[in-house]
């Protein structure tokens with residue numbers, strides 16, 4: 543149940559115009575929740591992607607811009623996470639391979655040494 547903001551008369555929930563005073567009451571149903579892009583929420587989504595995703599799902603209908611901030615933060619975080627893990631595994635593969643080459647070179651040098659002095 544809602545009440546007219548002008549005359550205080552009880553209104554039906556679906557009422558658009560107050561039967562008491564005739565004013566439009568649709569715009570004053572409930573104070574609209576503030577909805578804007580928020581770096582803070584994006585940052586939270588970035589730090590805790592799971593929380594960002596949950597908040598996105600909760601807010602996407604009521605406050606889509608705020609929800610998008612969370613969702614974007616979470617998305618960026620996930621994408622960066624994937625990129626970093628790929629880069630990290632590529633780097634470790636690279637280091638492993640070059641370390642492997644060094645071991646082979648050492649083995650080769652030992653062999654040469656054996657040939658020359660023994």
Ligand SMILES: [Zn+2]
Nearest residue numbers: 546549560563
């Ligand atoms: Zn009224």
